[in-house]
Amino acid sequence: MARPVDTPELARKRAREAQMVSQMIALWCRGHHRGGHEGKQAPNGEKPTRVKLGLRTVTLCPECAELQKYAIARIEHCPHMGTKTFCSACPSHCYRPAMREKIREVMRWSGPRMIRYRPITAVRHAMVTVQAKRVAARSK
Numbered sequence: 001m002a003r004p005v006d007t008p009e010l011a012r013k014r015a016r017e018a019q020m021v022s023q024m025i026a027l028w029c030r031g032h033h034r035g036g037h038e039g040k041q042a043p044n045g046e047k048p049t050r051v052k053l054g055l056r057t058v059t060l061c062p063e064c065a066e067l068q069k070y071a072i073a074r075i076e077h078c079p080h081m082g083t084k085t086f087c088s089a090c091p092s093h094c095y096r097p098a099m100r101e102k103i104r105e106v107m108r109w110s111g112p113r114m115i116r117y118r119p120i121t122a123v124r125h126a127m128v129t130v131q132a133k134r135v136a137a138r139s140k
Contacts, residue, residue, distance in 0.1 A: 006081075010081055010082055013081060013082075014075055014076065014078075014081055017075050017081075017086070018071075018072045018075045018076070019121075020118075020121055020125065021068070021071045021072065021075065021103075022051045022068050022071075022072070023051060023052075023053050023114070023117070023118055023121070024106060024107060024110040024111065024114060025051070025060065025064050025067055025068045025071070025106055025110075026051035026053045026058040026060060026064075026068075027053060027058075027110040027113055027114065027117060028064065028106040028109055028110045029058060029060050029061055029064035030053070030058045031109070031110070031113070032109075033061045033063075033064065048060065048065070049064075049065040049068060049069075051068070053117050053118075054116075054117035054118065067099065067102055067103065067106070070095075070099055071099075071103060074087070074094050074095060077094075078090070078094070080092065085128050085129065085131075085132040086125075086128070086129070086132075087103075088107075089132055089136075111125075
């Protein structure tokens with residue numbers, strides 16, 4: 001089933017979420033895989049994936065590039081984007097279990113570190129998360 005056409009506001013929300021996930025994956029890759037992927041081609045011959053993180057550009061390793069591509073595909077096809085805050089609060093989990101565990105690990109590690117590289121994005125994310133938890137607590 002095809003999802004309906006996005007409104008401009010919903011398209012911005014999708015783009016913002018995709019950008020935030022990409023930046024968090026880039027931060028993880030830089031911290032755990034030490035970068036150094038510049039000039040290397042992906043195994044399938046594609047150009048390496050680059051993500052802007054603060055004032056730097058991080059070249060993702062093939063494993064992180066695959067995770068980023070998978071996460072963005074999920075964001076692009078999400079039918080609940082208009083009503084949910086983030087994937088962790090979504091009523092239907094569309095990630096495969098292995099990918100879900102990997103993205104959870106990435107988020108747990110890079111979330112607190114985002115304040116250093118993207119402070120406005122990190123504060124906005126924290127505010128939306130707290131607001132969603134309050135709404136959920138009131139509805140119980």
